[in-house]
Structure formats: structure tokens, C-alpha cells
Amino acid sequence: MEVGQMQRRLVDYTKSLFMEGFLDAQFLQLQQLQDESNPDFVVEVVSLFFDDSEKLLNDLTMALDQPNVDFKKVDAHVHQLKGSSSSIGAQRVKNACIAFRSFCEEQNIDATLRCLQQVKQEYYLVKNKLETMLRLEQQIVAAGGSIPMIELGF
């Protein structure tokens, strides 16, 4: 595919992610932090996010699987996850985490289990989207083009 076309596709795709609420302005901040001295910043941060989140979700699953759920620990994990997701701009994950936390305070097992499912779902969605986006970027760079900047009117 021609580079210009790919660039356009990337821009459209990224914009759609913002429109649908998968990403928020924080993600733009991340992109702005990427420069010549830090050329792969976004990719690194996103990969880190994936690793971190997988670990946290596993921990959460395990913690909620216990006969006696330690809500404090669960809360701590969710707090971490919330922090990570907000740092990358994964808006929907972050919101799901916020809801999760409130149920943790109530110590409501069923609700928290449901929240966990929701968080997982949102996480996998945004992971998919981010991976697609990064792949597009890689293709463009491999074809010799440059990544176009998104300017949103937020």
C-alpha cells in the first residue's frame, strides 16, 4: 500500500480511538514525549503497560478467587492498574477501575467479580487497538515514511 494511504489510515484509526473513548488526551502527551533522543518512547511505554496490566489482572483474578477475599490487596492492585491505565491514557480501563474500587470499598464480592470481568474486557479491547495502531506505525516507518502527528481540537 502506498505510504500516503497508510498514513491516512493511521490518522483515521487513531482519531477513531479518541472518538470512541478508548484513549484520552494523556496519550497525546505520551506522543509528545517521544523525540529524537527517545525515539521509541510510546512503544516502550505501551509494552510496559501491557506487561504491567497482565500481571495485575492475574493477581486480581487470583486474589478474588480466594475463599477469603482480601479486599485491601484487591484495592491496592486496582489502584495500581488505575494508575497505569491513566498514565497511558487508556480511558475506559481507568473508568472501569474507578468503578471497581468503589465496589471494593463496599466489599461486595459479586460486584467486584463483575467489575473484574469488565476491566479485563476493556483492557483486552484497548490492547487490541493499541497493537493495531502500533503495527500500522511500524509499516509506515518500514516503507520509509514518517508518522504523522495528530492534532485534535480538545
Add this chain to the structure above:
Amino acid sequence: MGVPVKNLTDRLGGINLYGGSLSLITMDGKLLLNGIPNTKFIYANGTIFLQFMWPNGFKNFPCSNDTPETYKLDIDGKEYNVRCSTVEISGVQSVYALALSHEGIASFVYSKISYSHIALVVTMVLLVIPLVFFVSSMITNAQREICLHDKLIKQMEATQQAERKSMNKSLALVGASHDIRAALAGITGFIDLCLANAAPGSDFETYLKQMSLCAQDLLGLLNSILDTSKIEAGMMNLEEQEFNLADLIEHVVDLYHPVGMIKGVDVVLDPCDGSIIKLSQVKGDRGKLVQILSNILSNAVKYTVEGHVCVRAWVGKPDFETKILASTRKGLGKYMSSLFSGKNDGNSDIKAVSAVRQNRDSVEIVFEVDDTGKGIPKEKQKSVFENYVQVKETAAGQVGTGLGLGIVQSLVRLMGGEIGIVDKEFGEKGTCFRFNVFLTAFEIQGDAMYGGTNSSFAIRNCSPKLGICTPSPKLDGSQVVLFMQNIERRRVSQKFLESLGISVLVVDHCHHFPSALKKIQSKLNYLLNSSRRSDMSCRSDISSSSSKEMPLSAMEGTEHKLPFNRRKDTPSFILLVIDVNAESFSELWRVVAEFRRGLHSTCCKVIWLDKPTSPCIDPKRLNPDDEILLQPFHGSRLHRVIKLLSEFGNLSQGLSSSSESSKHPYGKTRLRHTQCNDEIQGYVSSSNERYSKQGSSSPTLERTRGRLKSKRKNKDGAESSNGEKPLIGKRILIAEDNKMLSILAITTATQLGADVEHCENGNEAFELVCDGLKAQRNYDYILMDCEMLPMNGYEATRRIRIEEERYGVRIPIIALTAHTSGTEAMEAGMDAHLNKPLKTNELIEVIESIETKE
């Protein structure tokens, strides 16, 4: 008697009596002739009697009376008149009897007469009949003529009336144009006023914008109609204005190039023989010429979906016909010329035409616009120039009022030329319009831009825009490799470069590109080696070029032509012109890099042609010497590249030869660079990528991405004002346990120039601060996450504050909380709070506010 009787009788007997007979007897009784049958003479009593003998008797007639007597007799069934009388023949008295048939001679005469009567009648008839025909046809002709004459008069009257009507219409329209335009201007103005007051994004605004567009369309349509009527009304006048023809053509072609590129059609400007470039300033009606060219070019682009549109222009050679017209002024010459030019009402036409052509300075410029589109079928070719006719087999969605070509034809004729459609070669599709106009040549540029053979010219022409003219003999030694996707553009560029004496190698397919480069490489190496071998005693030039180089024409095998006695060096310079459309950039770059590695002492420069709409070249990977030019590659950009060549040639020559050109090369190159600079920046202003050029050093292109609006990072890494890096030199401690947030914070702070240290919980933070206090090396700021385990941020801050009091310092601590309110933070002793995740601008604001407070 004196005459022998025998002769007499013979003679008399020989008379043709036409059926009559003669008898003769002398008075003496001597019978001379007895012609009448059944008769004899009887002499009795002194008189002679003619005796007739019949079957039943005989009769006597007296014959010798002096007076002739006539008797009617019936001999053998025929009636005869017998005449008897005396006659004297030579003194001898004799009697004759002449018998003539009643009809006899008379009848003969009668028959003859009747014969001649008949003949006469026939002749008369024969004469009369044609006469009658003739007269009748004359009459009918006359009648017909009268009839036709009548009709003609009526027709002429009708025509004149129609013309008058149309003229009146045109005049009325022209008169009304002022009012129509005023009204339209009013509408547009009020729409704009409304737009200013409309709520942005509302339906109302959308409607208004649509209205504005419609008004503009209306204005455009109106203008075309009015143009036509103005021309018809004879009110269109030519303005005289000086302008540069080459620039104008390039400007129009560049206008349509983006439109064409979007469709995939390349719009190429073919400089042909370079004659237009020689002719720099002309006088004529610029606006109308632009109109003509734009119209034809827009048609060409509109009706072409693939391939190319090529615009050619050249100065026409003085016409044979015009020469004849110019030279023959009277008499036979005039007739002969009108004969040759095939005009019936020749003279008046010729006079009108020669009025334009006779101008001594007038030049004829011929334009051609050639496209590879649908083509116009032969039978419709004449009619497209008639107003209001548009060839109907157009693809869907192509609009046009059809007025264009008619106006164009009128305008061309007004400028003294003629427009027509040229037949293309068999098998080529598309249309080729050719037209010529007459302009006044204002100034013809002198000599070479290239080569610097003449000192005065090299000094005078500093601006690269002036003409390129004669091929310079010093251009050998440069080799140009053209790699372009579009066939027509390639051909055109190659022809032009070759006409200037530059050797060109054309690569048309990406597969051939590496092999072509290798070929050049090998030739260069060969030449290099051979020159080294044979040339040891010669001095070599300071720079890599020389004054007498071997022209590299890679297509012919020139290896065997090396003259060993000449002082030579390697060919100086290779210029690669690469069109990025043709192949992916990284692939091309790879090939070029390989090629470069293979070159030893030859200079190689690459010009990359990039698209202005979506630049796809990564400037980071380019050599510092390479340049990026934006397409289209023709006109002034082509000239600039050519100057590169000669300048490089000049550059060294300036060093080795002492003359004027020594002061130019750097000045010129600098000028060129800054002009490249300006032009590229002019193109790129609207694109997302920001290209900026460094100042006086070799031109490098830099891409800055994602900078904050007020800040720009300098590629050279020169430390600039504090505005760009406010935290430069500051030490910041970041206490954050979440990995991601900590990375974010660290990077943010580092980007602002700070030295960052990181710890993961409150304990560590406290310890680090204490160490710093002890060592008298304090942090300038601390970014403290509030939710940390085992010791959270608040606790850590409290402890730090206590510790600080011992030393009398207060380090600004900024809280990073997930909560919106910072009350707890402030109570703990923090100086400010920020929300997670950390944002750069917020950090700066907070730091500034801390600074100002202190």
C-alpha cells in the same frame, strides 16, 4: 463554210439537250443532223418541212419560216415541243428543229429548284430551331436569375436582421453586465456579513456557505457568458503588459499539476528547444493568455484519467506564407499569393492578418497541449470550437458549460493566431491542441548562464531565474541519471538536458536502477584506474572536477576512447534525480547508499523529488548534500538543478582559473541554497511536517515532531534560552511506585532538561533527601506520589520537613495525587499538588509558581 462540217455536227450533237434532240438541215437541203427520232426533213417548194412519222401516218410541219414556230408533238408517248426556225451558221442558211420534252430542261430546273427549295427549307429549319432553344433558355435563365436575386435579397435582409438582433443582444448584455456583477457582488457581500454573525457549526452557517459557493459559481458562469458576448460585440481589447513568458507557462502548469496528480495524471512542461527560455520578456495580454492556457489545460486534465498532459511551447519560425505576404505588395504578386493561400476574397483577409504579423518585433509563439485522454472524434473536431457545444461522450461527473473553447478560439484569433486540433500519430490516443499567438519581443536575453566562458555574463546574471541559453561546452564531465516514473516527463527532461550537452542516463524501471548505477560505478572505476595509470606526472586539481574531462556517456562503450596523452581526471560529478513515486523510499535509499560507497573520488549528489501533498521522504536518512525538491520537476526547478551541474563545473574552474568566476561559486551556491530554502518552505507551510533549514552550512533538512507550540528543539543541540528547557541543570527526585507513572514522570522531567532520580516509596525518598542534606547537595524539587507503600507521600513529606529544619532548607515538594483536592497534601507540608498522571505544562506552571513565590 470554212469549218469542217463534221466538227460542227459533232459539236452540236454533243450538246446535252436533256432529253431533247436537234435536227439541222441547210437550206440547200443538206442534212447536217438528224437527232429527232422518227423525223426527217422534206424539202418542197423552197420550204423545208419536218416530217414526223407515226405508226399511222406522217405529218409535215413547215420549218423554214423566219420566225420560229413551236409545235407540240407527241413522240413515243412523251410530249415534245418542237421549235423550228431558220438559223444562220457561219453564213450558211440552215433550218433547225429542236425538240425538247415538255418538261425537259424546265423539269430539270424544276427538280433542281425543288431540290434547292428543300435544301433551303431544311437549312432554315436547322437554323431556326437552335435559335428558338437559345432564346427560350435565355428567357428561362433570366427568369431564374430574377427569382434567385429576389431570394438572395430576402436572405441577406434576414441575415442582417439576425445579426443586428444578436449584436443588440450582446450589446445589451454587455451593458447589463455591470449591473449584474454589481448585484452579484451585493449578494456575496451580504452573505459574508451573515456568515460573520452565524453561529459556527450551525446549520445556518452551512446553508450560508452553500449559498456563497453558489454565488461564486454563478459569477464564474456569468463571466464566461459575458466574455463570449464581449468578444462578439467586438469590445474585447488586448492589453499590453510586460511579462515573462516562461514563468507564466510554468505558473499555469503548476496550477494544474496538483489536480492532475490527484487523478494520477502527470502534467509536464516540455521546454522543447529552449527557445521560450531565451525569450524572456514579452509584451502582450497576459491575462488573456493565462485564460487561454488555463482553459485548454483544464479541459485536458478533466478529460484524461491516466497518462500525461504535456504542454509545449516554442518560438515559431517565420512563415513562408508570411514572407510572401510581406514581400508582394501589388499586382501579380498579390494575386499569386492569394492563389497559393487559397482564399477567394484573399486580399482583405491578407491585409488584416499581415497587420499583426508585420510588426517588426513580433514573435510567433506556438503552444501545444497534448493529452492521453479520450480524444475527440474527427467529425466533432470542428464543432467543439463552436460555442455551447460540448462533446457529449464524457465520463459521468464532468461538468462544463461548453463555452470554453469558443471563447478560447475568439481570444486566440484576437491575438492574431489560430487554434486547431492536431492529428496524433496512429495508435496514440488523446487530443492535441495547437495554437499560436503573436506577441512583441521585448528583450532577448543574451548568453550563457552556464559555463562562465564569458566573464561579463557570469557576473551579470546572478538570479537563477534568468534564461538559460546556449549549451555550454564546459558541461562535459557531469553525468545525470534520471529515474522517474512518468514516461513523458522522463522523455522531456532527457531531451532537454541532452540538448544542453549534458549526458543523461535514463532509468525507467526500478529493477534497472541498481544495475544502471553499477554500470556507472564500474565505468568510473575503470576510468579512475586508467587515468591513474597513465597520468602520474600530471598535477591533479584541487577539487574533484577538472577542466578537460571525459564526457561520460554511459550508453556507448567509450572505454577504448581514452586518450592517453591528455591530461585527464575522473569525471567530476554525478547527479541522480530520483522520483520517489517510483519506488519505496527505503529501497531507493539503500541502492543509492550502496552506489555512494562504491564511488571513490567522484562527487555524487542526489536530488529527491517528493510530492508536495504528502511528503514521504525521511530527511533523517539523507546525506547532508542531498536535496529534496518538490514535484513537479520542470521549469524553474529543472533549471536550478542544471545550474547545480554547471556550477560544480564552475566551482573548480574558478579555483584553477584566476578569473571572475572565483568570486561567484560560493555566492551563487549560497544564493541557491537560500532560494531553495524559501521555495521549499513556501510549499510546506500547510503540511503537518515542519521542515526547517539550517543557516549557512550545508543544507540539512530537519524534522521536528510533536514539540510544544512555543518550543523547538535545535538539532545541533545548542543550548538555547531557558524557555525551551526550564529545568535545565535542576535536580529532581521522583518518588513513585507505579512503574508506568514513574517512567512518565521521569521522561517528562528529563525532557525539560532536568537531572532526574527515582525512588519507589516514601522511605527511600526520605533517605535520599537526608543524604543530600548531609552532603549539601540538595534536590531542587521533589515530585512525591501520595499513595505509596509502606510509607506514603504525606508521611514522607512530614519527615523530610522535620529533617530540613535542621539544615534550614526547604526543598519544594510537589504532590502527585489521584485526588482532585490537595488539602491533605498542603497540610502535610507540600508546596503544590498535581494530579496524576503528570503533564508537562502543569509541571512547568507549578514550578514557575513556586519560583515566583520564592
